[in-house]
């Protein structure tokens with residue numbers, strides 16, 4: 001990997017401001033070609049506990065500093081991330097596979113949370129409440145929750161860290177973070193830049209390791225960790241929630257999705273095709289908010305399917321470091337196997353392949369961008385998130401049916417709809433049981449919008465003016481006069 005600043009590349013964990021090698025290592029591979037790119041420290045429960053030991057006193061000192069002071073450190077961190085965006089994008093693409101242009105986009109997106117929460121740190125305000133008793137004064141203080149545990153996924157190796165860590169440290173908390181074992185290098189580079197920005201030792205601890213269950217359990221079992229924040233599967237989210245029950249921790253969970261995308265007859269076809277392409281094929285379909293079930297009204301169905309298949313066919317697949325590549329590899333064999341299973345199941349039950357449908361000629365974990373039509377609700381893809389480049393088209397006739405099908409899921413993270421009818425826009429947005437509704441666009445993510453789901457998609461909101469509340473406690477102070 002060629003970097004302008006090779007000192008960004010760390011392979012040891014970062015605990016209490018020092019780099020910790022541990023006794024064993026695990027291999028990080030490039031999903032585009034299977035090459036081992038680094039041997040990273042394989043730590044576990046003992047180092048999580050050491051990180052918590054360091055975080056507790058560090059957090060107390062950090063919380064005593066003014067919000068303005070914390071914001072200044074964060075602002076420097078933001079500047080350093082942006083100044084090193086090129087290198088960070090190379091690290092990200094090499095360990096995760098997404099095209100370099102998308103990786104650069106993620107660095108800017110990830111950095112935006114640092115910038116935003118540096119600003120928000122200064123707007124945390126308690127209240128003076130109107131008292132019902134003349135001899136009392138009532139106030140609220142908003143105080144940092146303390147030390148939190150964070151477990152982040154591989155699909156956004158930078159942005160999912162900053163979306164959790166930035167509001168936490170802005171609020172005056174400290175964290176113990178376990179990045180995905182597939183993508184620890186981006187996390188460690190972020191820590192290097194945080195240190196250069198002046199973030200004190202112990203505030204951001206990164207424990208790398210293969211034994212995610214043990215690391216997670218140690219965090220959840222420790223009373224000193226007052227909050228867990230996690231992005232990943234609903235199954236793991238439930239485990240963390242159960243393990244956190246004894247110490248009654250606050251939880252933020254950003255879990256599975258099964259996003260519906262509704263295209264009505266009155267949609268602008270260009271907007272709908274462009275939006276569906278963005279939503280479906282971003283990160284090779286490996287986001288929690290990628291459209292999984294595309295519901296198209298019968299009047300526009302054939303035209304939409306034809307245009308979508310043409311655009312899908314034109315996508316350039318390859319190593320994310322190659323110029324012009326728009327879709328990289330799938331993260332691993334497990335991911336590839338699920339995609340194949342969904343396509344085979346759908347075709348076996350009568351779906352029609354318009355394009356793609358099999359592993360790509362490039363081999364490895366590359367998969368052809370795929371469009372399926374004539375999908376039905378008895379197919380596996382209807383219930384399970386594919387997490388891959390498969391656009392699955394279902395036909396509907398009437399608005400109520402479309403809403404019912406879209407809501408027929410245990411998940412409720414993001415939904416999309418395409419219509420030029422203003423009344424329908426509001427009606428359908430209100431009826432969809434999802435935490436996020438994107439209208440006439442395939443991309444909605446930013447630091448300003450609250451990100452989070454309903455039902456089994458999770459708890460809490462990340463980003464936005466609400467995101468910092470997840471790291472604050474409200475203390476009620478009643479003063480007798």
Ligand code: SIN
Nearest residue numbers: 156231287288289445
């Ligand atoms: C995710 O897939 O969890 C994050 C997607 C985003 O932030 O847009």
